[in-house]
Amino acid sequence: MKKNPQQTIPFNWPHMTGKELFYIAEAHFNGRLAGDGPFTKRCHAWLEERTGCSKALLTHSCTAALEMAALLLDIQPGDEVIMPSYTFVSTANAFVLRGGVPVFVDIREDTLNLDERLIEAAITPRTRAIAPVHYAGVACEMDAIMAIAHRHELKVVEDAAQGVMSTYKGRALGSIGHFGAYSFHETKNVISGEGGALLVNDPASAARAEVIREKGTDRSRFFRGEVDKYTWQEVGSSFLPGELIAAFLWAQFEEADRVTRQRLVSWERYHALLEPFERNGVLRRPIVPEGCVHNGHMYYILLSKDFDRQHLLDEFKRNDISSVFHYVPLHSSPAGLRYGRTHGGALDVTDTQSAALVRLPLWVGLTHAQQDRVVEVVGSLTR
CATH class of the missing domain: 3.40.640.10 (Type I PLP-dependent aspartate aminotransferase-like (Major domain))
Known part of the structure; x- marks a missing residue:
């Protein structure tokens, strides 16, 4: 169903x-x-x-x-x-x-x-x-x-x-x-x-x-x-x-322009709600450089090393919220090791950031109340 x-x-x-x-x-x-x-x-x-x-x-x-x-x-x-x-x-x-x-x-x-x-x-x-x-x-x-x-x-x-x-x-x-x-x-x-x-x-x-x-x-x-x-x-x-x-x-x-505007509204609201957590060292929010206009496709957070990503994902699941991490880096995958090569030895930033990243729910129609629930679970990390 x-x-x-x-x-x-x-x-x-x-x-x-x-x-x-x-x-x-x-x-x-x-x-x-x-x-x-x-x-x-x-x-x-x-x-x-x-x-x-x-x-x-x-x-x-x-x-x-x-x-x-x-x-x-x-x-x-x-x-x-x-x-x-x-x-x-x-x-x-x-x-x-x-x-x-x-x-x-x-x-x-x-x-x-x-x-x-x-x-x-x-x-x-x-x-x-x-x-x-x-x-x-x-x-x-x-x-x-x-x-x-x-x-x-x-x-x-x-x-x-x-x-x-x-x-x-x-x-x-x-x-x-x-x-x-x-x-x-x-x-x-x-x-x-x-x-x-x-x-x-x-x-x-x-x-x-x-x-x-x-x-x-x-x-x-x-x-x-x-x-x-x-x-x-x-x-x-x-x-x-x-x-x-x-x-x-x-x-x-x-409807592409309207869809983009609506996603950006949700993206910006996440960004504002999560600012205190970044200020307190819990996480880092996405960075959009000058000259880049994005489409609100994804909102992710990067957890500080003192916080356990799996604990947060488990808390999301317990609260009926679907949240996921993202790619397993290709250089460490079986096929990546077989078919590719890594330049410069270890890819330290890739390994560090991929292990810290959590993606939050984001779609057209996401309500303020739903976003508040998501951010409340993020807040449980500090309690």
Whole structure:
């Protein structure tokens, strides 16, 4: 039986705008169920307008978008890609599938993003790309990362899975590197159940991205009337989502600004309520650097070393509140040890911050009373 979010406090609760089923019915009525129908095209246009990218392409997941980026970069066995260890497995998997080697670099203590000051020392003759991850929708230091990439003739693939509607110095996350990847998983701000998008920021790669996304064929050109038949052009796969997914997503895109505002209200309220705990040394709140406008995707706390994270998680569970930690760092995972390598020895900041982090419930519709209950449990640490 589905739980009512008012009886318990779930970690996440997917938000529906009210038009999803209407648009799905429209796609059904029109007999357009496969990918790249009218709703897909609307979503592409919305993404291109909002981000300024050269071409946006919906995919069936952010993982698929990252895998497309690896194909577009022609990653070969032994090629290295610099990335943080504190990220979801897809960041690494996309390149490992092509034979690439993830090179794990430590994160910044403030934002938990890839530490741009450590990137240059990790570059070797085999380095092909840098994959910064915008943790919690807060931007990496992209000016520095792009400058490093330019100096060393590297490509940049932004993992902006959590960064839809976030910006860095006025530019949409995902639109700054050569490629960007978005997620529309139900845990994200703007959702389609599963789903993602690849942002192609290099115009020269746009046509090839279409081919790779369509099983390695020039099918899109055929439907535009640019060729009289479509054929297999190069290695690709089926990265398209169905039109029903795009119809659902379009309803979400229409309300993306409102959804972002509502999440930010809850984020800011947590931030204010938890300030006394930071002042008293119990925890550290998230830090958003100047020039970064985030999307309220996630609110996390970093517990001071004197406080037991498992005790807090147990207290949340006892009070019917779902709260979780986040990634197990990839450099310490079985596959990370097998397929990747760590630059600079131990990743001290990654290990320390990942062990201290707790994510709090945050979703559209979270009430003040529910937030008060969450913060009350945090307060139990000091009693």
